[in-house]
Amino acid sequence: xxxxxxxxxxxxxxxxxxxxxxxxxxxxxxxxxxxxxxxxxxxxxxxxxxxxxxxxxxxxxxxxxxxxxxxxxxxxxxxxxxxxxxxxxxxxxxxxxxxxxxxxxxxxxxxxxxxxxxxxxxxxxxxxxxxxxxxxxxxxxxxxxxxxxxxxxxxxxxxxxxxxxxxxxxxxxxxxxx
Amino acid sequence: xxxxxxxxxxxxxxxxxxxxxxxxxxxxxxxxxxxxxxxxxxxxxxxxxxxxxxxxxxxxxxxxxxxxxxxxxxxxxxxxxxxxxxxxxxxxxxxxxxxxxxxxxxxxxxxxxxxxxxxxxxxxxxxxxxxxxxxxxxxxxxxxxxxxxxxxxxxxxxxxxxxxxxxxxxxxxxxxxxxxxxxxxxxxxxxxxxxxxxxxxxxxxxxxxxxxxxxxxxxxxxxxxxxxxxxxxxxxxxxxxxxxxxxxxxxxxxxxxxxxxxxx
Numbered sequence: 001x002x003x004x005x006x007x008x009x010x011x012x013x014x015x016x017x018x019x020x021x022x023x024x025x026x027x028x029x030x031x032x033x034x035x036x037x038x039x040x041x042x043x044x045x046x047x048x049x050x051x052x053x054x055x056x057x058x059x060x061x062x063x064x065x066x067x068x069x070x071x072x073x074x075x076x077x078x079x080x081x082x083x084x085x086x087x088x089x090x091x092x093x094x095x096x097x098x099x100x101x102x103x104x105x106x107x108x109x110x111x112x113x114x115x116x117x118x119x120x121x122x123x124x125x126x127x128x129x130x131x132x133x134x135x136x137x138x139x140x141x142x143x144x145x146x147x148x149x150x151x152x153x154x155x156x157x158x159x160x161x162x163x164x165x166x167x168x169x170x171x172x173x174x175x176x177x178x
Numbered sequence: 179x180x181x182x183x184x185x186x187x188x189x190x191x192x193x194x195x196x197x198x199x200x201x202x203x204x205x206x207x208x209x210x211x212x213x214x215x216x217x218x219x220x221x222x223x224x225x226x227x228x229x230x231x232x233x234x235x236x237x238x239x240x241x242x243x244x245x246x247x248x249x250x251x252x253x254x255x256x257x258x259x260x261x262x263x264x265x266x267x268x269x270x271x272x273x274x275x276x277x278x279x280x281x282x283x284x285x286x287x288x289x290x291x292x293x294x295x296x297x298x299x300x301x302x303x304x305x306x307x308x309x310x311x312x313x314x315x316x317x318x319x320x321x322x323x324x325x326x327x328x329x330x331x332x333x334x335x336x337x338x339x340x341x342x343x344x345x346x347x348x349x350x351x352x353x354x355x356x357x358x359x360x361x362x363x364x365x366x367x368x369x370x371x372x373x374x375x376x377x378x379x380x381x382x383x384x385x386x387x388x389x390x391x392x393x394x395x396x397x398x399x400x401x402x403x404x405x406x407x408x409x410x411x412x413x414x415x416x417x418x419x420x421x422x423x424x425x426x427x428x429x430x431x432x433x434x435x436x437x438x439x440x441x442x
Binding site: 059060061062080082085087089109111113115118119121123125127129148151153154155157160161162163164166167168169170171 | 202203204205206207208209210211212213214215216217
C-alpha cells in the first residue's frame with residue numbers, strides 16, 4: 001500500500017508518538033523505583049503491568065476489540081454500523097498517565113467509511129483522528145472510556161469529494177476478557 | 179504529573195491549530211454524516227437542476243425564459259442548507275396528485291394504511307382524496323410526507339426550524355374524519371420535522387367532522403413550536419388519535435386533500 005505524500009507527516013508523527021510512548025514505558029520504572037509501597041498498584045498500572053491483555057468494547061454506536069501490544073501501547077479494531085453508514089477503523093492508544101483506576105489516554109484512529117443513501121448520496125471515504133481521553137476502571141473487569149479528538153473526514157460520492165475536520169466525542173464501555 | 183501536563187499542553191496546542199473544525203459530534207458516524215451532508219449541499223449547489231434531492235436553487239417567476247438562480251442560503255458549518263424560502267406555495271398532495279415541494283420527490287409513509295379514495299372534498303369540490311386508516315384495532319393513524327426516499331439517514335438534528343423557514347406561512351389542508359370515527363373524542367395534530375409524536379407536534383385541531391371537510395390552516399408561528407429537524411429531510415406529519423381514554427375507539431380513519439405549505 002502506497003502512502004499518500006500528504007499523509008507522510010501524520011504517519012511520521014504517529015510513529016514518533018508511539019515510539020515515545022513505548023520508550024516512556026521503560027523509563028517510568030526507574031523514575032518510580034523509590035515510590036512508597038502503598039502506591040504499588042498505581043506504579044504497576046503506570047508502567048503497563050497488570051494491564052488487560054484483551055478487552056471487548058461497546059461504544060456509541062460501535063463494537064471494539066482491544067489488545068495490549070506492548071507496554072503502554074494498545075491496538076484496537078473498531079466497527080461502527082448504523083442505518084446507511086458504516087465505519088471500519090483501527091485505533092492505537094498510549095497510556096500516558098495512570099493514577100489508580102483513572103488513566104489518561106492519547107491515541108490515533110484511522111478508518112474506512114462506507115455510506116448508502118445518506119442525503120441521497122452513496123459512496124465511501126476515510127478518516128483519521130487524534131484524540132485525548134480518560135479511562136476509568138469502575139469494576140475489576142469493567143472500564144469506561146471517554147475521548148475527544150479532531151478527525152479529518154474525507155468522503156466521496158458522485159465523482160466529487162469533500163474533506164472536513166470535525167470534533168468527535170467518543171464513549172465506550174470495555175469488558176476485560178483476560 | 180509532569181507527563182500529564184505536557185500531554186495536555188500538546189493536545190491543547192494541536193486542537194487550537196485546527197481551523198475550520200466544526201461542532202462536536204458524538205461518534206465518528208455522526209461526524210461523517212455531517213460531512214456527507216456538506217458534500218450533498220456542495221453538489222446540489224454547484225449543479226443547478228441536478229437530480230440529487232436537496233437545496234435546489236429557486237427559479238424566480240420572472241425568469242422563465244432565462245432562469246435566474248437565487249443563491250441558496252449560506253451554509254453554516256455542520257448545518258445542512260435548506261431550500262431557500264420563496265413566495266411559491268408548496269403542494270404536498272391534492273386531488274390524487276402527489277406534489278413535489280421544492281422539487282423533491284415525496285415519499286408518503288403511513289402508520290396504518292393509505293391511498294386514494296373517491297370522496298368529494300366539500301371545501302373545493304375535488305373528487306379524489308387521500309385516505310389514511312389505522313391498523314386494525316389501533317386508535318391512531320398518521321401520514322408523513324418525507325422529502326426523500328426511505329430509509330432516512332441517521333443524521334443528528336440540524337437546527338432547521340419551519341417558523342424561521344416561512345416566517346408568516348401556514349400549513350393548510352382539508353380534512354374529514356372517516357364515517358365510523360369517534361368524532362367527539364378524536365383529535366388531530368400536525369408536525370413538521372421529526373415524527374408526529376415527537377417534540378414538533380402542534381396543538382390539537384378542533385372542529386372536526388365526519389360528514390364534511392374542514393379546512394385547516396395552521397400558522398407556523400403559533401401552530402408549530404420551534405423544533406429541530408432530525409436529518410436533512412424536512413417533512414410534515416398529520417395524525418389522528420382517539421383520545422377517549424378507556425373507551426378509545428379502534429379503526430380510526432380520515433381523509434385529506436389539498437395539503438400545502440403556503441408562504442403567507
